Amino acid sequence: MVDVRELAIKWALKNAVDHGGRAELGPVIAKMVAESPEVKARIKELRPVIQEAVEQVNAMSLEEQVRRLEEIAPELLRREARKEEKKLPPLPNAVKGKVVTRLPPEPSGYMHLGHAMSGLLNYLYARMYEGGLWLRFEDTNPRKAGLEYYENFRRGYRWLGIEWDYEKNNSDDMKLYYEYAEKLIKEGHLYVCTCTPEEMSRQRREMRECLHRRHTTDENMELWSRMQDGGFKEGEAVVRLAGDMRSKNTAMRDPVMFRIVEHPHPIVGDRYRVWPTYDFAASIQDSLCGVTHVLRSSEFAFRDELQNYIRRLLGMRNPTIIEYSRFEFKGTPTSKRVIRELIEEGVVEGWDDPRLTTIDAIRRRGILPEAIKEFTITQTGFSYAKRVYDWSLIASINRKILDPVARRMFFVPEPVKLTVEGLGYSEVTLPYHPSRDMGVRVLKVDNWVYVPRNDLTKIGVGNMLRLKQLANVKLTTLEDDTAVGEFMGKEPVEGVPIIQWVGLESADVVVYKPGELIADDGSVNRDSMGILRGVAERSVETVRYDEVVQFERFGFCRRDSGEELKFIYAHD
Structure with a gap:
């Protein structure tokens, strides 16, 4: 015997999620009858029960509706995602069942529309190829990381309907980074440098090698130990890659791989004072996580050579890297630094001020996740050409979704x-x-x-x-x-x-x-x-x-x- 209330809740949730958060009685009954024809004969008797279920669902927020539908009938959400994914162009070097992508937010600020669109691309491609998706927090700068930001990204991704298969923090693998660092020091690929930041910048501009590259392995290992043991203060010593100081790509001119950060980490605490830079940690993690395709905005393009080089030194496989123009919107900043300044100056009321492009701000503005998803699929191109989007593009899609409901x-x-x-x-x-x-x-x-x-x-x-x-x-x-x-x-x-x-x-x-x-x-x-x-x-x-x-x-x-x-x- 079918549980009528359960069936009504399921289809009311599906109808509400498809139509901006509001379910209608007629379509819900139609779906119930299609799934369980025996309901039709008792429809007059069951109508009050179904109506009550619809009202219960309509009293929920859209976020809660998505979460509940995911709990009781996740296939109804995934079916919609698969339909949308057909519009995406195919990925190069992609094998069904083998594709692994990642969501790599830095938990140093609130999730914004650029993160959302990038996250949707990675999610939709992972599902298109029946692969896996990592949520991996790039949190190896203790001074910037904040617990509230980790949860903000999780909440934002869930609101968008993004499901990830695995989760970790880059800070989970500090011991492993140290092992790789010592391996590369002993092989002559890393060295400890005590130059000032100004001197390092001058060396890069002049394409001149640092004298500290001449350290012996023993000298570098001793200095490396002193960095960890408190022998240097923050800013007094760093570990650099022995790259190519004459490279046209400035990222290859002996970049910093480790630095001292005397600030407690929100998760790890004060167990470590020497932290890997983004390039070192991300290069290793993409390999450890088995990431096959890196989909990211073109602002990272100059780092591709460096990250691939680090992986080659460690004998790791390089992923296929696909870049697209950065997502920018007319009249609103996405830079965390700029937004912080605007908040501190009292220009905006907080990270969820509806003039911003943070996900919390966009939700307050009445923009639906379905609109962001459709906008992402229709507007994204794998091109370096800079594009500044107008709000009217998202508004036109959002209007189309809202108008019927x-x-x-x-x-x-x-x-x-x-x-x-x-x-x-x-x-x-x-x-x-x-x-x-x-x-x-x-x-x-x-x-x-x-x-x-x-x-x-x-x-x-x-x-x-x-x-x-x-x-x-x-x-x-x-x-x-x-x-x-x-x-x-x-x-x-x-x-x-x-x-x-x-x-x-x-x-x-x-x-x-x-x-x-x-x-x-x-x-x-x-x-x-x-x-x-x-x-x-x-x-x-x-x-x-x-x-x-x-x-x-x-x-x-x-x-x-x-x-x-x-x-x-x-x-x-």
């Missing part, structure tokens, strides 16, 4: 009270959605309504307007906070501008409208967050926290607070 409501920014002579008391029943059965609301008016000031100013005294689904009105006077009009009938008149309105039952609403934080000339726009105060129909109080609705003639907005009627504008 978002409830419609009236919101009036900067309201003016319009008295309509001859209108009288009236009630209007309007659907929440123009084409889907999502219920209705009843709007009540007497002889006045709130309307947007900007609309009245544009229409002008003496001209006619239409209050949507209500009445035609001729505007006769317009003052600062009030206006008067004359009722001109209820039948629509062609060519008359239609505006939204709010009547007797209203609620005060605040909408935050993010603008471009960085101007074209690189300056910071400190007034880039617009704040619009207005009134909405009373049914706005039924909007759940995290739900996105469409305020008609205004735009899609996400409720940002469970207590206040505070919304964040996503796009039109």
Whole structure:
């Protein structure tokens, strides 16, 4: 005997995840009947149970819906992923069942859209080739790593629907790095250098070898031990690779492989004071993890030669490296350093400020993970050409996903009270959605309504307007906070501008409208967050926290607070 409630929850979750977080009764019943035909004969009896399941699912956040669906029916999530993956170009040197990719975040800041898009590519390719995916934290700089950042990346990847098969931290293998370092010192490939950073930079510019390359193996091993035992302070000694100081690639000019960092690590603590640089640790880890394909942005291209060289010295296999243009978005920074400065200066309120491209910020803005996924697949190209994306590209995809599922409501920014002579008391029943059965609301008016000031100013005294689904009105006077009009009938008149309105039952609403934080000339726009105060129909109080609705003639907005009627504008 089928468990009807379980079946209803499963298909309600699937329907909600596919449609921006809101399930509909009809499609859920259809899926249940398709899976268990015996449900059809009892549908009248079971309808209340199914309705309750749909309401329970709709009360969840989209993130929770994805998590629950992954728990009870992960194949429904994976099926969607496979459908999308068909749009990706094939990988070179890829063998089905053998491909291994990785998510390599540095836990030194919050996950942003570039991390998300790169993560999606690695995830989708791993699944396309039925391979494996590592989540590997590049955390060998103790001064930058923070526990909150590890969890932020995990949460962000889960929100995107990314599943990883294995997880580790680069800091887990410190003893192994030391073993490899000693091996390379003894073979003459690494040496300890006590030059100042300024002197090392000068050597690289002048393509001049450091005198410390002449150290004997014993001298290098003694200096290496002193670095670990406290014989040098931070900045007094480093371990460098004996590379090629005349190479056109500056990354090969005796780069630093180990340095002293006198700062506790959030996971390892203070057990180590000598830490490998990114290039040394990442080179080794890609081999240890069996990574076959490294997919990353082209800013790393000059490091390919160095990392491949390190692996060759250690007798390790090199992966196939595929690079693409860095993901940048017009009007917003992705640099952690720049964002930190903006936070410290009070320009933005935090890492989740909706003007930023962090994943927390994008979620607050009402952008759905499905939109990011589709954008990634359609826009990514394996090219070095720099591209700066416009927000409108993501908005167009997000709008397409939201439009079938978002409830419609009236919101009036900067309201003016319009008295309509001859209108009288009236009630209007309007659907929440123009084409889907999502219920209705009843709007009540007497002889006045709130309307947007900007609309009245544009229409002008003496001209006619239409209050949507209500009445035609001729505007006769317009003052600062009030206006008067004359009722001109209820039948629509062609060519008359239609505006939204709010009547007797209203609620005060605040909408935050993010603008471009960085101007074209690189300056910071400190007034880039617009704040619009207005009134909405009373049914706005039924909007759940995290739900996105469409305020008609205004735009899609996400409720940002469970207590206040505070919304964040996503796009039109």
